[in-house]
Amino acid sequence: MRIKLPRMARQCVFCGGSGLTREHVIPRWLSNVLPEQARFRGQDQATVLLQPERAVDGPHHREMVETFNSATVKAVCGSCNNGFMNDIEAEARPLLSSMVRGSLALSLAGGAAPAVATWAVKTSLMAQLTGSEPTVFPQVYREFHATRKPTSDCMVWAAAVDDENWGLRTECRGMLYVLDDQSANPNDPPNILSVTIGLGALLLHTIIDPVLANSTWNLLTYAFRGALVPLWPDPRPTTWPPRVLHPAEAWAISESMPTLLS
Structure with a gap:
């Protein structure tokens, strides 16, 4: 399955270079790690308009039931794809393989959590980028490329999960947060991104929020204390896995950002 990107993505989203190549959203090596029944899950894409004191579902909604780990996007150049992005994969692969399989007594101390x-x-x-109208944060892509680590706008958590629905699933929510002194226009591009990725026994939750400066970090960390392990910006050394999430908790985490901001 190939995703057609809008016109704006004709240069590398990270470095602005040319010679775009196709990048797998979910790397192919994970097919050898994920349980067989988890290879045909889907994803949900939605845009949410957030206004003071209320949250309204936006007009853009997309659900894909194809094999999600075959999805590719043509948005990065060969230098980035085969360079720093490949380095990120190589460093994280041993850790992710163990976490996806649900291995016991894995340490997330030192550089493990940032990886x-x-x-x-x-x-x-x-x-x-797989959405029909993707959320775009040019400054986040550029800074991520420059530093090779999550930006100051990023928050990442991990959890252990035992739910077939999350065996291979990605929930993307682009949100438009409207400040008190601004008017709401549902056609404006989203300015907050929430992505929840389920891979076997592992659930990863990422929020990119240039607007509210990580104000939800403590709220979400403490709401799921003992189950949601902070990985960035303030990693907490721990032995994996933590308490396993109840299936309803996994869905609550994926939907938490609109709830917290409404």
Whole structure:
């Protein structure tokens, strides 16, 4: 399955270079790690308009039931694809493989948590490009390319999950948060992105929020204390896995941002 991008994505979203190549949203090597029954899950794309004291579903909604780990986007150049993005994959792969399989007694101390968080942000930035009207944060892409780590606008958590619906699933929510002194226009591009990725026994939750400056970090961390492990910007050394999420909790996490901001 190939995703057609809007005109604006004719240069590399990270470095602005030419010679675009196709990048798998979910890397192909994960097919050898994920349980067989989890290879045919889908994704949900939605845009949410957030106004003071209320949250309204936006007009853009898309659900794909194709094999999601075959999705590609043509939005990055060969230099980025085969360079720093490949390095991110290589560093995170051993950790992700163990977490996806539900391995016990895995340490997330030292550089382990940032490695997984960096992979989660990279994958989230790719996943949001699969929408018919993708959320675009040019400054986040550029800074991510420059530093090779999540930006100051990024928050990442991980959780253990045991739910077939999350075996391979991505929930992308682009949100338009309207400040008190601004008028709401549902045609404006979203300015907050929330992406939840389920991979076997692992759930990753990423929020990119240039508007509210990580004000939801503590709210979400403490709302699911003991289950949602902070990976960025303030990683908490822990032994994996934590308490396994109840299926309803996984969905609540994926839908948490509109709820917290409404």
